[in-house]
Amino acid sequence: xxxxxxxxxxxxxxxxxxxxxxxxxxxxxxxxxxxxxxxxxxxxxxxxxxxxxxxxxxxxxxxxxxxxxxxxxxxxxxxxxxxxxxxxxxxxxxxxxxxxxxxxxxxxxxxxxxxxxxxxxxxxxxxxxxxxxxxxxxxxxxxxxxxxxxxxxxxxxxxxxxxxxxxxxxxxxxxxxxxxxxxxxxxxxxxxxxxxxxxxxxxxxxxxxxxxxxxxxxxxxxxxxxxxxxxxxxxxxxxxxxxxxxxxxxxxxxxxxxxxxxxxxxxxx
Amino acid sequence: xxxxxxxxxxxxxxxxxxxxxxxxxxxxxxxxxxxxxxxxxxxxxxxxxxxxxxxxxxxxxxxxxxxxxxxxxxxxxxxxxxxxxxxxxxxxxxxxxxxxxxxxxx
Amino acid sequence: xxxxxxxxxxxxxxxxxxxxxxxxxxxxxxxxxxxxxxxxxxxxxxxxxxxxxxxxxxxxxxxxxxxxxxxxxxxxxxxxxxxxxxxxxxxxxxxxxxxxxxxxxxxxxxxxxxxxxxxxxxxxxxxxxxxxxxxxxxxxxxxxxxxxxxxxxxxxxxx
Numbered sequence: 310x311x312x313x314x315x316x317x318x319x320x321x322x323x324x325x326x327x328x329x330x331x332x333x334x335x336x337x338x339x340x341x342x343x344x345x346x347x348x349x350x351x352x353x354x355x356x357x358x359x360x361x362x363x364x365x366x367x368x369x370x371x372x373x374x375x376x377x378x379x380x381x382x383x384x385x386x387x388x389x390x391x392x393x394x395x396x397x398x399x400x401x402x403x404x405x406x407x408x409x410x411x412x413x414x415x416x417x418x419x420x421x422x423x424x425x426x427x428x429x430x431x432x433x434x435x436x437x438x439x440x441x442x443x444x445x446x447x448x449x450x451x452x453x454x455x456x457x458x459x460x461x462x463x464x465x466x467x468x469x470x471x472x473x474x475x476x477x478x479x480x481x482x483x484x485x486x487x488x489x490x491x492x493x494x495x496x497x498x499x500x501x502x503x504x505x506x507x508x509x510x511x512x513x514x515x516x517x518x519x520x521x522x523x524x525x526x527x528x529x530x531x532x533x534x535x536x537x538x539x540x541x542x543x544x545x546x547x548x549x550x551x552x553x554x555x556x557x558x559x560x561x562x563x564x565x566x567x568x569x570x571x572x573x574x575x576x577x578x
Numbered sequence: 579x580x581x582x583x584x585x586x587x588x589x590x591x592x593x594x595x596x597x598x599x600x601x602x603x604x605x606x607x608x609x610x611x612x613x614x615x616x617x618x619x620x621x622x623x624x625x626x627x628x629x630x631x632x633x634x635x636x637x638x639x640x641x642x643x644x645x646x647x648x649x650x651x652x653x654x655x656x657x658x659x660x661x662x663x664x665x666x667x668x669x670x671x672x673x674x675x676x677x678x679x680x681x682x683x684x
Numbered sequence: 685x686x687x688x689x690x691x692x693x694x695x696x697x698x699x700x701x702x703x704x705x706x707x708x709x710x711x712x713x714x715x716x717x718x719x720x721x722x723x724x725x726x727x728x729x730x731x732x733x734x735x736x737x738x739x740x741x742x743x744x745x746x747x748x749x750x751x752x753x754x755x756x757x758x759x760x761x762x763x764x765x766x767x768x769x770x771x772x773x774x775x776x777x778x779x780x781x782x783x784x785x786x787x788x789x790x791x792x793x794x795x796x797x798x799x800x801x802x803x804x805x806x807x808x809x810x811x812x813x814x815x816x817x818x819x820x821x822x823x824x825x826x827x828x829x830x831x832x833x834x835x836x837x838x839x840x841x842x843x
Contacts, residue, residue, distance in 0.1 A: 355752065356748055356750070356752050357748075358748050358752075358757075358758045359752055361758075362758070367583055367584075367585035367599045367601065368599060368601060368650055368652075370601065370603075370647075370648040370650070372583055372601075373581045373582075373583060373601065373602075373603040373648060376581050376583065377581060506838040506839075507835070507838040508835035508838070509752070509835060509837065509838045524752065524753035524755050524756040525753055525755060525836075525837040527605070527606075527646070527647035527648070527755050527756065528605075528647070528648075538839065539839065541839070542838070542839025543839070578752035578753040578837070595798030595799055596798075608784070608807070610784045631796070634796075636794070636796045636797070637791070637792070637793060637797065638791070638792040639789060639790065639791050639792070639802075639804070640789065640790040640792075641789055642785070642787040642788055642789060643784075643785065643807075644780055644783050644785075644787065644788040644789070644806050644807050644808075645788070645789055645804065645805070645806055645807070646755060646756040646757070646804075646805040646806055646807050647755070647756070649804065649805070650803075650804055650805045651802070651803070651804050652760075652802065652803040652804070653791070653793075653797065653801070653802045653803075654797055654798050654799050654801060655796055655797055655798055656796055656797075656798040658796070
């Protein structure tokens with residue numbers, strides 16, 4: 310046990326990680342989707358302590374970003390000097406259920422967009438303000454504030470026909486082997502979610518808690534950040550924030566998790 | 579921008595022990611990390627947390643780099659009288675933040 | 685869980701401080717960023733406590749035995765004390781065995797606390813022993829220690 314946690318860049322840990330991943334990679338065939346009743350949130354894979362952190366709004370560090378988001382919601386911005394609240398009123402009412410159905414097909418973009426992109430579209434078109442940078446504090450704050458308004462609601466199954474090809478594109482990415490380790494998402498998150506990797510539980514990889522406070526980041530981050538982490542972890546080229554592949558993956562993950570509850574802002578190790 | 583979340587009961591009975599929680603956003607840079615080029619990142623942490631109740635200090639904590647980012651603290655005090663409970667954080671590079679909550683004690 | 689071997693011996697020592705010198709752990713061969721002086725946990729404890737005896741008991745240090753991520757670990761300390769003006773906890777000190785430096789946090793309480801229970805979140809660099817030492821109003825010191833196993837994220841992030 311002591312060899313594992315010795316040194317983050319230590320040879321022992323990396324070799325063990327790679328060895329275990331190769332064992333996983335050697336397993337046969339394409340992944341089978343997790344049967345709907347067997348789906349479990351990452352929440353259930355965490356220890357009691359971390360769960361308690363998520364459950365208590367006065368102790369959940371993600372709520373600090375929610376406070377910021379609430380402030381931004383009510384702050385005038387851009388050439389139009391408009392606040393989100395000026396059009397959308399009280400977010401608790403107007404944004405209820407919104408995060409549960411994003412990414413969503415956007416006619417103007419002729420493809421699905423995620424919540425952050427949608428927020429930026431509003432900023433540009435309505436507030437006449439420049440877009441917020443992906444993964445910036447402000448964009449995360451707004452996204453988590455909007456996300457919170459869907460907490461406890463089930464993720465809405467995508468019924469828009471126009472979104473279907475993009476869900477399929479996301480599914481293909483999820484099942485495609487990539488990178489130096491030649492691993493697909495499905496191999497860990499569909500096939501081996503009941504096992505551990507270097508002491509950490511392999512979850513099923515569901516998106517319902519995002520943006521979330523990750524202990525590893527010591528901060529709040531988006532689903533795209535987490536996907537990029539995983540891609541880097543498997544030694545694949547990580548797509549840039551906002552790239553179509555990441556949005557397609559998000560869309561597919563939300564489809565895969567349809568019916569499971571939104572937990573934003575979650576806490577994860 | 580320092581944001582803080584504090585949790586103090588709004589009301590209490592005289593003599594009750596009340597639980598207080600405080601959470602503040604701060605990176606708590608340890609001073610032990612280096613950039614990818616090997617350049618040390620200087621320490622930048624909150625070093626002190628003081629809680630006062632109508633001006634009297636009831637609790638204090640001295641933080642070191644081992645305190646996790648976005649420091650969280652939970653402690654208790656006896657509800658003695660109505661008034662204001664204030665929280666003060668101070669630290670490296672002149673960091674300073676303050677929050678307060680009113681409490682009504684019957 | 686109780687501390688093992690050297691550390692337990694170190695905590696139980698009395699005024700004779702020879703145990704400190706003898707039991708000083710080889711801290712990280714000075715390779716981990718030890719810009720500041722390398723102070724062992726036992727030395728740090730001794731600086732805090734002086735020459736007083738450290739008794740076992742009355743203090744309970746709570747940490748998860750298996751830590752999911754060493755960046756943020758919930759830690760709580762409970763002390764069995766009436767918290768009256770005549771008999772209360774003055775301070776609680778927490779020390780780490782294997783962090784780059786041994787001090788974690790000091791809480792200062794008093795009779796107004798009502799109960800001697802505090803909680804916070806700490807960073808633990810490695811699997812190690814964590815020690816809590818409580819200073820009472822009568823000048824006595826009491827300690828507890830916990831051995832934790834710390835895991836880090838399986839795939840590290842490169843930004």
